[in-house]
Amino acid sequence: MLLLFGFLCLAGLLYFGYRWVWLPYQETEKVLQLFASGYTLQGIYELRYPFSPKMENTLKKLKAHLNTNELISATRKQAQYLALQNQINPHFLYNTLEGIRGEAIAAGLDNVAEMTEALATFFRYTISNVENLVTLEDELTNIENYYIIQQYRFGERLNLSIVYDCEDREEILKYRMPKLTLQPIVENSIFHGIERKIGRGNIRIKIETTPKRLIITVSDDGMGMEESRLRELNEKLNIQSLEYVNPDGEKKGGIAIINVNNRIKLLFGEQYGIVLYSTVNVGTDVEITLPLIAGEEKRV
Numbered sequence: 683m684l685l686l687f688g689f690l691c692l693a694g695l696l697y698f699g700y701r702w703v704w705l706p707y708q709e710t711e712k713v714l715q716l717f718a719s720g721y722t723l724q725g726i727y728e729l730r731y732p733f734s735p736k737m738e739n740t741l742k743k744l745k746a747h748l749n750t751n752e753l754i755s756a757t758r759k760q761a762q763y764l765a766l767q768n769q770i771n772p773h774f775l776y777n778t779l780e781g782i783r784g785e786a787i788a789a790g791l792d793n794v795a796e797m798t799e800a801l802a803t804f805f806r807y808t809i810s811n812v813e814n815l816v817t818l819e820d821e822l823t824n825i826e827n828y829y830i831i832q833q834y835r836f837g838e839r840l841n842l843s844i845v846y847d848c849e850d851r852e853e854i855l856k857y858r859m860p861k862l863t864l865q866p867i868v869e870n871s872i873f874h875g876i877e878r879k880i881g882r883g884n885i886r887i888k889i890e891t892t893p894k895r896l897i898i899t900v901s902d903d904g905m906g907m908e909e910s911r912l913r914e915l916n917e918k919l920n921i922q923s924l925e926y927v928n929p930d931g932e933k934k935g936g937i938a939i940i941n942v943n944n945r946i947k948l949l950f951g952e953q954y955g956i957v958l959y960s961t962v963n964v965g966t967d968v969e970i971t972l973p974l975i976a977g978e979e980k981r982v
Contacts, residue, residue: 706730779805793834800830808862815975818889818896819855821864825887828865832872839882840872847890854889857896858975860945866938867900867956867968875904875966895954896972903965912960919943919956939968946972 713729732738779802786794804827807820822844829842848854868885876883888899907915918940943956950973960966 797831797834800827803827804831808865815858816861817855818857818859818898821859821861822855822887825864825868828868836872836876836883840876841882841884842868843884843886845886845888847888854891854896856976857891859896859972860942860949863942863946863970863972864898864900866942867970870938871900871902871904871966871968875902875906877904879904891974894974896974898970898972900968900970901965906962906964906966907960908962912958915939915958919958942970946970 710729710732729738779798783795783798783802786792786798804824807824807827825842825844829840832840846854864887868887871885872883876885884903886899886901888901890897890899939956939958947955954971954973956971957969958966959969
């Protein structure tokens, strides 16, 4: 009986240690490792089992100094930098383009007039109110203007199509999303996929929804990318980082997609963002996952 009692006490002690010491330790250790690697930001704020009261106080201080609003402010500035990197005076730009368009119409140069109008509309959309959420319809209209501009360079080599995998197209177009989400991705598809391809290139934007999510996939049948490069980009897309805010920090392709991905994660959470799929000489799919936001709701 004494041995049985001792065995039960030992088993109880081991269970207590495993349940109330080892498992909390493992959870805290995992969250700290993910935070150190850049994979989670919110998780460090919600740490359930800090190692000590000092650690708990340290995390509270960290949350106070490094709050999400400051990160969103930084990413807004980056979006504005991308739109205004040449410090163009928008009114001067609009007036100049309207003047060129008027002269082109007077001279019977309809193609020049159409391109100038598309360029003016594109810049007006890009430069104004960068921080606001816009409708999907606004984003797609901007893409169509961008496509008109690119057609004058690529001609019949470039084709754009928009596909709706849903029944109520009018309702889908009213959902809201961060401004300048699609254009940087379409631009990447053109210049890193289609431009280097011999022959005709196709870009398809597929719109679909689930009960809680808006999923947009930008696909091209361009050159694709090597598995190592694809893995490198997807790893960066899994990490919330402000390294991309320095525009001189990276010259390789992909920084625009990383910028868009960071804005999405900072605004809506780590469960949203971008994933890449690619095969060499077949093409690339860029899948964007967003929450369903209807009406005039603003999250920025």
